[in-house]
Amino acid sequence: QVQLVESGGGLVQAGGSLRLSCAASGRTFSNYGMGWFRQAPGKEREFVTGISWSGYSTYYADSVKGRFTISRDNAKNTVYLQMNSVKPEDTAVYYCAATHRYYSGNTNEYAYWGQGTQVTVSS
Numbered sequence: 001q002v003q004l005v006e007s008g009g010g011l012v013q014a015g016g017s018l019r020l021s022c023a024a025s026g027r028t029f030s031n032y033g034m035g036w037f038r039q040a041p042g043k044e045r046e047f048v049t050g051i052s053w054s055g056y057s058t059y060y061a062d063s064v065k066g067r068f069t070i071s072r073d074n075a076k077n078t079v080y081l082q083m084n085s086v087k088p089e090d091t092a093v094y095y096c097a098a099t100h101r102y103y104s105g106n107t108n109e110y111a112y113w114g115q116g117t118q119v120t121v122s123s
């Protein structure tokens with residue numbers, strides 16, 4: 001079992017930056033691929049970015065490529081999402097999740113989820 005707790009959400013102006021954190025506890029953090037997903041009102045949850053066990057490999061949705069950066073610190077059991085040049089369409093609840101796979105962009109392959117943190121981008 002892995003417990004995940006997100007933090008760092010809030011209100012930010014378009015063009016600004018925000019950094020989300022996800023602290024993990026429970027099983028060995030470095031055994032899990034990690035991902036960030038988001039869900040806007042009335043929309044399905046969508047993949048944003050993922051990172052492999054060691055952090056060597058990262059993957060991004062086209063909508064955030066070049067603006068968002070995922071990283072992890074296995075010594076601190078934490079994964080981060082640096083969000084730069086944010087847009088109003090980035091407004092959503094952001095979730096971190098853990099998968100037993102090296103990496104996955106598939107929501108169904110993530111076994112553990114945090115409670116989510118709200119990000120609101122004003123225009």
